[in-house]
Amino acid sequence: MSMNERPSRRAVIAGLSALGLGCALKSGPASAAPLAKVKADGVLRVAVYQDNRPWSWSDGGNLRGIDVDLGKALAESLGVRADVVEFPAADDLNADLRNVVWRGGLLGFRPCDVMLHVPFDRQLMVENDQVAVISPYYREGFAMVCGNEQTDCEVPPSQFKGKRLAAETGTVSDAYLLGSFGGVLRSDVHHFGTGYAAVAAVGTDKADVALATRAQVEAAQADHPAAAIRRRRGPIPALVTPGWDIGMAVKENSRSLGDALEESVARMIADGRLAALFKAHGVEWHAALAG
Amino acid sequence: MKGNMTRGWIGASLAAIAMVGLGASAPVLAQNAAGPTSQDIVNDASTPGDVISYGLGPQAQRFSALTTLNASNVKKLVPAFASSLGGEKQRGQESQPLVYDGTIYVTGSYSRVFAFDSRTGEKKWEYDARLPDGIMPCCDVVNRGAAIHGDKIIFATLDAHLIALNRHTGKVIWNKTIADYQAGYSATAAPLIVNDMVVFGNSGGEFGITGAIQARDVNTGELIWERPTIEGNIGTLHGQPNGMTGKLNATWVGDQWKTGGGATWLGGTYDPDTNLIYMGTGNPGPWNSHLRPGDNLYTSSTLAIDPATGVIKWHYQTTPHDGWDFDGVNEFIPFDATINGKAMKLGAKADRNGYFFVLDRTTGKFVSANKFVLQTTWADGYNAKTGRPNFIDANRPGAPEGAEKGKSVFASPSFLGGKNWMPMAHSKQTGLFYIPSNDWGMDIWNEPIAYKKGAAYLGAEFTIRPIAPDHIGALRAMDPTTGKIVWEYKNKAPLWGGVLTTAGNLVFTGTPEGYLKAFDAKTGEELWKFQTGSGVVGSPITWVQDGEQYVAVMSGWGGAVPLWGGEVAKTFKEISQGGSLWVFKLPKEAAGN
Numbered sequence: 096m097s098m099n100e101r102p103s104r105r106a107v108i109a110g111l112s113a114l115g116l117g118c119a120l121k122s123g124p125a126s127a128a129p130l131a132k133v134k135a136d137g138v139l140r141v142a143v144y145q146d147n148r149p150w151s152w153s154d155g156g157n158l159r160g161i162d163v164d165l166g167k168a169l170a171e172s173l174g175v176r177a178d179v180v181e182f183p184a185a186d187d188l189n190a191d192l193r194n195v196v197w198r199g200g201l202l203g204f205r206p207c208d209v210m211l212h213v214p215f216d217r218q219l220m221v222e223n224d225q226v227a228v229i230s231p232y233y234r235e236g237f238a239m240v241c242g243n244e245q246t247d248c249e250v251p252p253s254q255f256k257g258k259r260l261a262a263e264t265g266t267v268s269d270a271y272l273l274g275s276f277g278g279v280l281r282s283d284v285h286h287f288g289t290g291y292a293a294v295a296a297v298g299t300d301k302a303d304v305a306l307a308t309r310a311q312v313e314a315a316q317a318d319h320p321a322a323a324i325r326r327r328r329g330p331i332p333a334l335v336t337p338g339w340d341i342g343m344a345v346k347e348n349s350r351s352l353g354d355a356l357e358e359s360v361a362r363m364i365a366d367g368r369l370a371a372l373f374k375a376h377g378v379e380w381h382a383a384l385a386g
Numbered sequence: 387m388k389g390n391m392t393r394g395w396i397g398a399s400l401a402a403i404a405m406v407g408l409g410a411s412a413p414v415l416a417q418n419a420a421g422p423t424s425q426d427i428v429n430d431a432s433t434p435g436d437v438i439s440y441g442l443g444p445q446a447q448r449f450s451a452l453t454t455l456n457a458s459n460v461k462k463l464v465p466a467f468a469s470s471l472g473g474e475k476q477r478g479q480e481s482q483p484l485v486y487d488g489t490i491y492v493t494g495s496y497s498r499v500f501a502f503d504s505r506t507g508e509k510k511w512e513y514d515a516r517l518p519d520g521i522m523p524c525c526d527v528v529n530r531g532a533a534i535h536g537d538k539i540i541f542a543t544l545d546a547h548l549i550a551l552n553r554h555t556g557k558v559i560w561n562k563t564i565a566d567y568q569a570g571y572s573a574t575a576a577p578l579i580v581n582d583m584v585v586f587g588n589s590g591g592e593f594g595i596t597g598a599i600q601a602r603d604v605n606t607g608e609l610i611w612e613r614p615t616i617e618g619n620i621g622t623l624h625g626q627p628n629g630m631t632g633k634l635n636a637t638w639v640g641d642q643w644k645t646g647g648g649a650t651w652l653g654g655t656y657d658p659d660t661n662l663i664y665m666g667t668g669n670p671g672p673w674n675s676h677l678r679p680g681d682n683l684y685t686s687s688t689l690a691i692d693p694a695t696g697v698i699k700w701h702y703q704t705t706p707h708d709g710w711d712f713d714g715v716n717e718f719i720p721f722d723a724t725i726n727g728k729a730m731k732l733g734a735k736a737d738r739n740g741y742f743f744v745l746d747r748t749t750g751k752f753v754s755a756n757k758f759v760l761q762t763t764w765a766d767g768y769n770a771k772t773g774r775p776n777f778i779d780a781n782r783p784g785a786p787e788g789a790e791k792g793k794s795v796f797a798s799p800s801f802l803g804g805k806n807w808m809p810m811a812h813s814k815q816t817g818l819f820y821i822p823s824n825d826w827g828m829d830i831w832n833e834p835i836a837y838k839k840g841a842a843y844l845g846a847e848f849t850i851r852p853i854a855p856d857h858i859g860a861l862r863a864m865d866p867t868t869g870k871i872v873w874e875y876k877n878k879a880p881l882w883g884g885v886l887t888t889a890g891n892l893v894f895t896g897t898p899e900g901y902l903k904a905f906d907a908k909t910g911e912e913l914w915k916f917q918t919g920s921g922v923v924g925s926p927i928t929w930v931q932d933g934e935q936y937v938a939v940m941s942g943w944g945g946a947v948p949l950w951g952g953e954v955a956k957t958f959k960e961i962s963q964g965g966s967l968w969v970f971k972l973p974k975e976a977a978g979n
C-alpha cells in the first residue's frame with residue numbers, strides 16, 4: 096500500500112522444491128558451529144516483536160512479556176546470558192525472517208541467534224528455506240469477550256449489531272467483524288493498534304465486545320481484574336481458522352543450536368516451567384498441536 | 387507567457403556565457419551567499435545556470451530550454467567526471483541532483499547528502515544521517531532528492547525526519563521529526579519549497595496509517611499546517627483545527643477512515659500560475675476491497691491544495707475503490723495546451739493503473755484518460771462525462787470465502803504500476819509527455835490468512851510477470867491532446883529512473899542495464915548511450931556552466947524492483963550495485979553552432 100513500492104508482500108515463490116519441512120533441520124557444513132559460538136560468546140541473541148503484548152512489549156524502557164521470559168530461560172538453559180532485542184514487524188513474516196534471522200536489517204540490525212513467535216506453518220517454511228522453524232511452544236487461538244453493556248456474550252455474533260466492537264486493525268479478528276454475516280457489523284467496528292488494546296477497551300468501557308487472540312484476551316483479563324471482561328464460552332461461528340502453532344526460527348545451518356533449543360523447550364514443558372512462565376502473565380499454556 | 391520564455395532562456399544562456407568571458411572568477415549570474423529564494427525556485431525553469439528544484443521547476447516538467455546540446459551533436463557528449471558515494475553503502479540511487487553556485491548537491495541511499503564541486507567532482511562535504519538500526523524499510527533505502535533554499539539544503543530521512551543542512555558546511559541547522567518511525571513511518575521523497583515553506587508528504591506501512599501533507603517554515607522547521615488525506619480527519623493551521631478533510635463516512639464505513647491509507651510518499655508539485663499544490667495519494671487499506679465498500683476518498687487521488695491554509699480545493703480520484711494496489715501518488719505536472727480549439731490550463735498524471743490523465747488544473751475537471759501501457763485488464767477506459775473508470779468487475783480480486791482464498795484474477799498493470807515513482811517529463815518544444823512505463827501484469831488474490839507479527843492477519847498475494855516477450859520497460863511519448871502514443875522505446879528490464887527532456891530535441895533516461903540514453907524527442911530514435919557501471923534509477927538533469935552544457939545522473943541499481951523474484955528478476959539478475967554521480971558535458975569545440 097501504500098505505500099511504497101511495497102515489496103513486502105510475499106514475492107513469487109520461485110523454484111520451490113519440497114525441501115525438508117517441519118522440524119527436521121537440514122545439516123550443513125557449518126552445522127556444529129552455532130551452538131559452540133553462542134557458548135563461546137556467552138550470549139544468546141533473541142529477537143522478539145516490538146509492541147506485541149503480552150508476548151513482548153516495552154514497559155517504560157524495560158522489555159517484558161512471555162517471549163522475553165522465554166528468551167531468558169532459553170539462554171539460562173544454555174548457560175549463557177540473554178540479549179533479548181525487539182524489532183518492528185514488517186509487512187509479512189518472510190521479511191521478518193530475512194531482517195532478523197538470516198540476513199539482518201539493511202540499517203545495521205544484526206541477525207539474531209533465534210527469533211521467537213514464528214508461526215509453525217508449512218507454507219512459511221517452504222517460502223523461507225534459509226531458516227528452520229522449530230520447537231512449537233504454544234497453540235494460539237481466538238477468544239471473544241463482552242463488557243457491562245453486552246450482558247449476554249453467547250448470542251450469535253450478528254446480534255452484536257449496534258454495539259461497539261473492538262479489534263486490531265488488519266487482523267483476522269478485524270476481517271471477521273467487518274466481513275461476516277453479510278457485513279452487518281461493519282459500521283460498528285472500532286479499530287485498535289493491538290489486540291490487547293482492543294480487549295482492554297472492553298475493560299475500560301470503551302467497547303462492548305472484542306475479538307482477539309486467546310493470549311491477548313487472557314492477559315488483558317488478568318491485568319484488569321476489577322473490570323467486567325467476560326469471555327464467550329461458546330464457539331465463534333465461521334471463523335476462518337481455529338488457531339495456529341507458535342514456534343521459533345534459527346538459521347537453516349544452525350542445527351546444533353536448534354537441537355539444543357528444542358531440548359530446552361521439551362524440558363520446560365515436561366517439568367511445568369513453560370506453563371508457569373505463561374501463567375505469570377495471566378495466560379494459560381496450551382501445547383502446540385504439532386508438538 | 388509560454389511564448390516568451392524560450393527567448394528569455396536563450397537570453398539567460400548567452401548572458402552566462404558572456405559573464406564567464408569577463409573573467410574566470412566571476413560568479414555565475416546572481417548566485418550568491420544568500421542563496422536561492424522561493425521566487426528563484428519558481429523561476430528555476432528559466433535559469434539554465436542552475437537546477438534548484440526537484441523537476442527543474444516546481445511544476446516538475448523536467449524540461450530544459452537549453453539547445454547547445456541537441457539531437458545533432460549529442461553523440462559528442464562525453465563524461466566530465468564521476469564521483470563515488472563511497473563506503474559499503476550502495477543499493478538504489480534514485481536521487482535527482484541539484485546544482486547551484488558551483489556545487490552539485492545530491493542525496494544518496496541510507497539518508498546521506500553529498501556536496502561535490504560542479505567543475506572538478508571533488509567532494510566538499512558529506513552528511514550521514516544517524517539512523518536507528520531497528521528500522522526495517524519495506525522498499526530499499528532510497529532517497530529521491532533534496533531541496534535548496536537560502537543557506538539550506540533540506541532532505542528527508544528513512545526514520546521520518548526533515549533535516550536542514552548549511553549548504554556550505556553540511557552542518558545541521560534544524561532537524562524535525564515529521565512522523566514516528568516506530569509506528570512504521572518513513573520518508574524518501576524530495577521536499578517541495580513553496581512560499582518559504584517546506585511541503586512534504588508521509589509514507590508508511592500498510593495498516594493503521596493515514597496519509598497527510600505538512601507545510602513547515604523553511605527557516606525553523608516548525609509546522610505551519612497539516613492536511614490529512616482521508617475524509618473524517620481534521621487538518622490544522624498554526625496549531626488550530628482547520629476543518630475536516632471531506633465528509634465523515636461519505637465514502638468509508640465505520641471508523642475505517644482512521645486507518646485508511648492514502649499516504650503521500652512521493653511528494654508533490656506546485657503551480658505558481660494557479661497557486662495550487664498538487665499531491666498524489668496512496669491506495670486504501672485493507673487490500674481486500676470487499677471489506678471497505680465505497681470510493682474510499684481521498685485514496686488513489688490527486689489533491690489540489692491551497693498553500694496558504696492547507697485546504698483542499700479540488701480532488702480527482704484515479705482509482706475509486708481500489709482493489710489492485712493502484713497507488714495514486716504519481717506526480718501531476720501542470721502544462722498548457724489547446725484542446726478542441728480552446729487554450730486550457732491543464733495538468734497530467736501517468737498513474738499506476740495504466741492510464742494517462744489530463745485534467746483542468748484549475749478545477750480538477752476530467753479532460754481525458756488514455757492507456758499508456760500494453761494492457762489494462764481492470765477497466766475499459768473512462769467515462770468522459772463522469773470521469774470514472776469503466777470497471778471490468780470480473781477482474782476485481784474476490785473476497786475470501788471462509789478459509790478459501792478469494793478468486794484470483796490476472797491484473798495488468800501489476801501493483802508496481804504502469805508507472806511507479808519515476809517521474810516523467812513534458813517538453814514545451816514538442817508538447818509531448820515522456821513516460822517511463824512498464825508492461826507487466828500480476829496474478830492477485832486475497833488470502834483469508836497471512837501471517838504477520840507472528841499472528842493471523844489479512845493479506846493479498848501477488849505474482850508479477852512480464853506480458854510481452856521482448857520487454858518490460860517502455861519509454862513512451864504521449865500526445866496529451868490526442869491520447870496517442872507517438873513513439874516508444876522498449877527496454878528488456880523494467881524502467882525505474884526519471885526522464886529529462888530539452889529544447890535540443892532530446893529526451894534522456896537511464897536503464898537498469900546501466901546506460902544513460904538520449905533519444906530524439908520527436909522520433910524516439912536512440913542517439914547516444916553511456917554505460918555507467920551500475921543500473922540507473924535516478925533522474926537526470928542538465929545545466930549550463932562556463933559556457934558548456936552539462937548533464938548529470940546518479941548510477942546505482944536498487945529500489946523496489948530487485949526485491950522481487952520470479953520471471954521479472956531474470957531481466958536484471960546480473961546487474962551489480964553502485965553509487966556514483968556521473969557528470970557529462972558537450973565540450974565547447976563540439977558544440978559547433
